[in-house]
Amino acid sequence: MDTPDALSALSALSQEARLNAFRLLMRAGPTGLPAGEIATTLGARQNTMSTNLSILQHAGLITSTREGRSIRYHANLDGIRGLLGFLVEDCCGGQPEQCQPLLSQIACPC
Amino acid sequence: MDTPDALSALSALSQEARLNAFRLLMRAGPTGLPAGEIATTLGARQNTMSTNLSILQHAGLITSTREGRSIRYHANLDGIRGLLGFLVEDCCGGQPEQCQPLLSQIACPC
C-alpha cells in the first residue's frame, strides 16, 4: 500500500453511502451481497449505488463476482488490512511502549 | 465511534496534505511537532497547513498543546484506534475463521 492507494481507499470510505455499503459487506461476510440488495437495503438509487460500488472496487476495498444476472459484491479483507497497516505504519517513531496498545485494543467482535 | 465521527475522520484523512501530516505525526511519536515544522517539512503554506491541522484535530485524529509561541501537534492514538475499530466492526458476520487474520496480519513496526 502506498500513498495514492491509501488516498483512493480513504476517499472511497469518506462518503456515507459508500461507508455504509462497505460496512454492510463486512457484516455480510465472505458470501457478500448482490448489488441490487445492497441498494435496496441502504435505500439508494440503482445507478448511484452502482457508481459507489465501482469506486469501492477500484479502491481495492471490495470485489465482485457475476452470478447470473446479478453481480455479487464482497468485502476485500486484504484491501482493508492494507489500509489499516498503512495508517499505523511507523507509529510512535519506534517506541513500542507507546505503540503496542494501538492494535491490541481493537476488539474484533467475531 | 459512530458513523458521523468515522466520516469526519475518513474525510480528514482522504486528502493528501492531511494524510501526510497525520502520518508525519504518527512517526513523530508522543513528542509531536510544532505546526510550523509540519508545514515546512511537508512543503505546505502556513495557512493551508493550519486549516488542515484544524480539520484533523476536529476529527479527533490529532491533539495540540501550546508551547510558547508555537503550537505542538500530536497524533491521537485513541482517535485512530476508534476509526480502525469502526471499520472492522462486525466483520465477517460472526465467522471468526475468516475474520481473525484481519488484524493479526497488521505488522506494527515498533
Add this chain to the structure above:
DNA sequence: TCCATATATCAAGAATTATTGATATGTGAG
C-alpha cells in the same frame, strides 16, 4: 429473436471542498 431483469455508463447541474492572499489573534522579548 424478443423481452424482462440486473447493473453500468454518460452528461449536466448542484453541492462540497481546496487554495490563496490578506488580515487577525496570541505570545514572548525588549
Add this chain to the structure above:
DNA sequence: CTCACATATCAATAATTCTTGATATATGGA
C-alpha cells in the same frame, strides 16, 4: 507598549465530487 514571530481566520475563486435522469450493456427465459 511595541515589535516580531507563530498560528488562525476570512472571503473569494478554483477544483472536485455528488446526484440525477436518460440510456446502454449483459444475462437468462420464453
